[in-house]
Amino acid sequence: MTILHSTPAPTPTVDPSNPNILRWDDIGLMLIHDFITQNDEATMIEAFHAQDPLTEIQGNLRKRISQHFGYHFDYTTFGASDTRFTPVPDYITNFLPHLPIQNPLPDQFTVQYYPPGSGIPPHVDTHSMFGEALYSLSFGSAVPMQFRMSGANDARKMRLPKRSVQQQQKQQQQQQQQNTTTNPPSPPSATTTSQEPPQPQTLPPSDPSDHHPTWEILLPARSLLLMTGAARYGYTHAIRPRKTDVIGDSGEAVPRQGRYSITMRSVRRGDEIGCDCAFPGVCDARVREEMERGGGESGGAAAARQP
Numbered sequence: 001m002t003i004l005h006s007t008p009a010p011t012p013t014v015d016p017s018n019p020n021i022l023r024w025d026d027i028g029l030m031l032i033h034d035f036i037t038q039n040d041e042a043t044m045i046e047a048f049h050a051q052d053p054l055t056e057i058q059g060n061l062r063k064r065i066s067q068h069f070g071y072h073f074d075y076t077t078f079g080a081s082d083t084r085f086t087p088v089p090d091y092i093t094n095f096l097p098h099l100p101i102q103n104p105l106p107d108q109f110t111v112q113y114y115p116p117g118s119g120i121p122p123h124v125d126t127h128s129m130f131g132e133a134l135y136s137l138s139f140g141s142a143v144p145m146q147f148r149m150s151g152a153n154d155a156r157k158m159r160l161p162k163r164s165v166q167q168q169q170k171q172q173q174q175q176q177q178q179n180t181t182t183n184p185p186s187p188p189s190a191t192t193t194s195q196e197p198p199q200p201q202t203l204p205p206s207d208p209s210d211h212h213p214t215w216e217i218l219l220p221a222r223s224l225l226l227m228t229g230a231a232r233y234g235y236t237h238a239i240r241p242r243k244t245d246v247i248g249d250s251g252e253a254v255p256r257q258g259r260y261s262i263t264m265r266s267v268r269r270g271d272e273i274g275c276d277c278a279f280p281g282v283c284d285a286r287v288r289e290e291m292e293r294g295g296g297e298s299g300g301a302a303a304a305r306q307p
């Protein structure tokens with residue numbers, strides 16, 4: 001049984017020039033409170049439901065709903081589609097000049113609605129296909145995001161054939177269902193997926209002691225999270241599926257509400273595709289190189305990312 005121990009989050013520094021900006025510089029995280037206004041937020045929620053009316057999605061309230069703008073996210077390669085481009089709405093282009101990194105700007109946008117209680121399994125976004133800066137803009141309500149430094153178990157899962165990963169996910173789900181009464185069943189929970197790569201000979205063994213501490217930071221409505229460096233390449237991030245969250249020091253359980261987010265990425269092209277990060281265990285580019293060196297099918301593992 002895996003018990004996830006949540007430890008207190010590392011303490012951020014407050015930007016001296018702007019108290020709305022919290023930084024965890026040593027791991028590459030930045031959170032900007034009130035990045036958009038309440039009016040912007042209302043506009044975004046309205047625009048989302050003009051496309052996917054709440055009345056229509058209410059029948060399936062456990063599932064995240066996604067809308068794609070710019071170059072579409074491709075769930076088979078965990079990269080971006082070259083052929084599918086949807087014009088980016090004004091409610092997104094309006095705030096691009098305020099993003100902390102201007103070069104490159106994101107060109108792949110996934111807007112998601114999380115029904116109350118739902119989440120996203122721990123994962124590392126694809127390294128090779130997207131640039132370093134990874135953003136998440138939260139709106140609608142606050143949610144805690146969980147971080148954990150990846151370890152040998154994540155590296156091992158990333159190198160398993162897809163079927164084995166799915167079996168593991170199923171087992172984890174069953175365990176979670178047995179071990180929880182207040183939380184809804186979690187969506188497929190894994191740090192990694194792969195595309196049927198041949199299994200290399202040198203898999204790190206499953207190591208039950210390989211549990212780095214998990215900690216959560218609260219993403220308030222209208223805040224912008226920027227992940228770079230270790231937070232982007234080495235840590236998994238997740239939103240645990242829960243009906244309530246304990247927020248602040250009071251210990252009070254706050255019911256989860258519907259939440260929206262915009263994940264923003266920049267698509268790597270041509271020579272930029274690839275990665276030489278310091279976290280080869282969870283780097284899809286390294287896994288692919290290993291597969292190619294091992295004489296396996298090219299293409300290798302896709303990405304450390306959930307479906």
Ligand SMILES: O=C(O)CCC(=O)C(=O)O
Nearest residue numbers: 110112120125136261263
């Ligand atoms: O909803 C969020 O804030 C994060 C979503 C995410 O991690 C992703 O789409 O890769």
Ligand SMILES: [Fe+2]
Nearest residue numbers: 123124125237
């Ligand atoms: Fe992500």
